[in-house]
Each structure stands twice: as C-alpha cells, then as structure tokens.
Amino acid sequence: MDSVHENGSCRLVVTELSHIKKLVAQLEVHLGESPDLCNCKHLTSQIFSLTERSIGIITSSDFCQKRSSIEAGLTPSPPSDVVDAPFKTNKKRKMMEKRTHQVRVTSGSGGEPRTPVDDCHSWRKYGQKEILGAKHPRGYYRCTHRHSQGCTATKQVQRSDLDPELFDVIYLGTHTCVHRTSPAAGQPPKPNPDARSFLQNLSANLKVKTEGLAAAGEPKEWSAAATTPFCFSSTPASVCFAPERSPFSSVPSTSENWGVSPATSDSNHVASFAPFEAADWRAQSEYQEVVSALVAAGAPPAPALDLDDDLINFDISSFFA
DNA sequence: TCCATTTGACCTGA
C-alpha cells in the first residue's frame, strides 16, 4: 500500500547517508594530510545537515511503523519482547531501588564482535553469569572507582541473542566518582591523535549501516542498530554523542566538556550516556532502532528524541583543534 | 608489584 512511499524514503535515506559517507571520507583525507580546519568545519556542518535530513525523512514517513511490522513478522512473539527479553528489568530484584537504564550499542563493524565500546567511564568486570534462556553470558561490571571513591555505578553487558554483534547494556546506579578516562577537567583539549581512527570507525560504520538501509526488507540489518546515545572510544579521551546535542552542535565547547560530560553535573549522566528511563525505553525503542544506524556511525540522533538533556557536549571544532 | 579478568562459591529474593 505505502510501499512506494516507503521505498522512496529508503532511497532518500540511502542517498543522504551515502553523502555523509563521502563527506567523512573527505574529512579523513583532510585530517590525514595537513589538517585544514576550515574545510573540516565545513564538512562537518554538511554531515550534520545531511544527517538531520535523513532522520527527518525517516520520522516523517511511516518508516518506523513498517519496520516494526517486519520485525513482528519475523518472530512469533511481540517485538518488544524479542528485543528486551534477555534484559527485562529483573523481576526478582525489583526491590532494588536503582535507576536502571538500557542502552543498546553495536560492537563495531567487521571482524569478531568485541566488547562494547568505551562509554566514558572505566569499568571493572567483577562477574559473569550464564543467564537462563540466553545464548550468551552476562557480564557484570562496576566502576573502577568503587573502592577509592565509593562509586556505586554498575552495568551489565550481554551479547544479544538475535545479533551477536549487538550488546545490550543495562546501567544501574549512578556515578559518584569524578575520575574519567578522558582528559582531566581544566586541561585544554589536546589535538586528538586518534582523530583518524575515529573517522575510520565512523566511515566503516557508515558503510555497514547504509548497506543495511539499501537492502530494504532486510530487517536483520536494521536490528543490528545501536540505540542512542553512543560513545566512541578514543583513548585517552572518549567521544560521546548525546541525543540532543550533536557532535556538531553550536554549543560552545570547553575544555571541560570536550569528550567528557560535564563533570559538575550529575555524574550519572556522565557515566551512562544519560540513557532514557526504562519506562521510556520500549516506547522509543523502535524509533531509535531506525535512527540508530546513524548514531552508530557517529551521526547525531534525531533532535526530536525526548531524552535526558543534560548530556555530553561535543564540539567537533575543538575535537579537531 | 599492581591491576584487571576469570570463575566457582556464596548470598538473596521470589
């Protein structure tokens, strides 16, 4: 019925994302040779614009609805159950008064799936458990600064049964620590030696995800999408993307907010990308899965997403400064 | 030597 409309939307999105990919490649070239900041800024501006248009195309169509129908058709059980089954809030532990967030991240494209990327905090694994009905064990992590600073933040990471390249992450508790894996507050942002690898990562992800888009009717590719927000790892600094403040945001960047979240704000948001509340997760999950291809590639998610707003600022201009 | 990971045992709540 709406297949014409949907296919048209698909093509538009693919076209837009292809443009983004080319621009990223250009940006990489600029960085690889003699960094041309003027060109870089111009390119990043274009990338941002194209990304927003792509998201607009998706959100203005019945794209998400279609996709969710496809998913439902693939599995006998309700889609939400499929997605969340291994990660539903533990009913047996529901008395724990912890804030639980759910974030889905991709492990990266190509090669063997790895552990989810750095999320701006250092974690220490303290346990692993085989979960009933899950193909993969669940890993238990706590903040490295648990003992030194009494930080109670923990997270649980489990590889998705549906897609081995997907990791489902549940954040519990809030970060009370002040240490970061990124540069210390007060220090000026240094030229990031990992800028190139960051862009290569970006480019690689774009490739994978756009191919998935091109193959409309291949929901598997769609399901291999990450959910916002996302964080690229680039030790020592981690580049985090927040849903409402794009990497190319006009928000002035400072040494404090470069690659890290505001150290003075709620550390929970620093730590866990300030993911949406669990209650909001299901309602937004389908939409986020659709746009997550962009997110996984480093593009900013749709501004329309009503997520927590006190998130990480990231200004591309200072990133390349 | 320090720190992170692994893994079996133990604890807790349903």
Added chain:
DNA sequence: TCAGGTCAAATGGA
C-alpha cells in the same frame, strides 16, 4: 528451590 547478582581467590599481563 532456583536463578540472578556479588564476592573473592586464582591467574595472567603490563
């Protein structure tokens, strides 16, 4: 009693 979550000793790498 069972499954999920945590502890802590053993182990390995830097």
